[in-house]
Amino acid sequence: MPDPSDPTAGPAGPARPAQAGGCAPHAPALPTAELHLHIEGTLEPELAFALARRNGVALPYASEDELRAAYSFTDLQSFLNLYYALMDVLRTEEDFAELAHAYLARARAQGVRHAEIFFDPQAHVARGVPIGTVIDGLARALDQAPEAYGITTRLIMCFLRDESAESALATFEAARPWLGRITAVGLDSAEVGNPPSKFREVFERARAAGLKCVAHAGEEGPPGYVWEALDILGVDRIDHGVRCLEDEALVARLVADQVPLTVCPLSNVRLRVYEDLADHPLPAMLAAGLRVCVNSDDPAYFGGYVGDNYTAVRDALGLDPTALRTLARNSFLAAFLDEETRAGYLAEVDAHAF
Ligand code: HPA
Numbered sequence: 001m002p003d004p005s006d007p008t009a010g011p012a013g014p015a016r017p018a019q020a021g022g023c024a025p026h027a028p029a030l031p032t033a034e035l036h037l038h039i040e041g042t043l044e045p046e047l048a049f050a051l052a053r054r055n056g057v058a059l060p061y062a063s064e065d066e067l068r069a070a071y072s073f074t075d076l077q078s079f080l081n082l083y084y085a086l087m088d089v090l091r092t093e094e095d096f097a098e099l100a101h102a103y104l105a106r107a108r109a110q111g112v113r114h115a116e117i118f119f120d121p122q123a124h125v126a127r128g129v130p131i132g133t134v135i136d137g138l139a140r141a142l143d144q145a146p147e148a149y150g151i152t153t154r155l156i157m158c159f160l161r162d163e164s165a166e167s168a169l170a171t172f173e174a175a176r177p178w179l180g181r182i183t184a185v186g187l188d189s190a191e192v193g194n195p196p197s198k199f200r201e202v203f204e205r206a207r208a209a210g211l212k213c214v215a216h217a218g219e220e221g222p223p224g225y226v227w228e229a230l231d232i233l234g235v236d237r238i239d240h241g242v243r244c245l246e247d248e249a250l251v252a253r254l255v256a257d258q259v260p261l262t263v264c265p266l267s268n269v270r271l272r273v274y275e276d277l278a279d280h281p282l283p284a285m286l287a288a289g290l291r292v293c294v295n296s297d298d299p300a301y302f303g304g305y306v307g308d309n310y311t312a313v314r315d316a317l318g319l320d321p322t323a324l325r326t327l328a329r330n331s332f333l334a335a336f337l338d339e340e341t342r343a344g345y346l347a348e349v350d351a352h353a354f
């Protein structure tokens with residue numbers, strides 16, 4: 001485990017370069033909050049094979065390299081097919097705790113100081129894994145995160161939008177005993193054809209229970225889905241939201257209300273929302289005054305953790321230190337934090353030397 005008092009300490013286990021916008025080879029990473037991260041999307045091939053062996057699950061790939069070679073996606077659905085298939089190796093509380101520990105160690109090496117973590121209970125319950133196994137396993141790791149990794153965390157329970165509204169409601173009721181452990185609800189999976197309005201009732205119920213609300217919208221779906229997430233679901237943040245740029249009035253609304261957009265640049269390229277990172281509209285979004293931040297989405301599948309995303313946009317889009325600092329500040333401004341903790345993290349960002 002890293003020494004949490006050392007801001008440059010690496011984790012135990014495999015680390016990627018911790019160069020979130022840094023220049024010198026060993027410069028400390030830019031402190032960030034990661035707000036768009038599917039914990040099931042952090043399942044690296046090595047852990048997938050280890051869990052498969054432990055749980056007696058047969059994977060349709062001969063090796064880790066063969067599995068990695070399958071990470072060539074044409075759109076969101078082609079990714080989701082593999083994402084749901086591979087999570088079959090996650091069976092026990094210990095599996096979920098190990099998955100979260102592996103993410104936290106990698107995130108710490110890349111400057112993450114606060115992580116708000118999505119999970120997909122329906123994808124596990126459908127395979128016979130009780131919801132309590134999922135939440136207790138994740139919570140066991142997250143409870144250790146401040147001391148072990150110097151990372152504060154929140155859990156966000158997502159509903160699968162390609163399942164029914166009734167299934168989302170049943171999932172919410174099944175999770176009631178654990179709501180004290182959950183900060184927000186979210187909406188993910190196949191977007192097109194599954195508008196936010198389908199989930200009005202479960203979001204009303206979540207808000208009545210004191211939870212925050214977020215939703216994926218405007219990744220592959222049209223700007224109208226972002227309007228629905230705002231006006232029908234009453235979300236506090238939009239996940240992705242890049243297609244808002246097609247609607248001037250929507251941009252004006254998002255800017256006026258400073259609605260955070262959790263943008264995921266490497267994800268957008270891997271899922272062919274943009275053909276090349278150089279085409280990504282992040283600079284235009286910043287210039288428009290949108291409260292955007294940078295996140296990794298499903299880092300095991302999309303080629304990088306959050307620091308890798310910062311480095312990639314810096315290099316491909318020519319973002320200067322001022323822009324990188326704004327992105328990091330936005331991540332903490334958008335986080336579900338108490339004001340004192342937020343101020344501490346913002347001070348860390350302001351003190352960062354590029
Ligand atoms: O990028 C994503 N989009 C929608 N649903 C998801 N579930 C995991 N990752 C994603």
Ligand SMILES: [Zn+2]
Nearest residue numbers: 036038188297
């Ligand atoms: Zn996502």
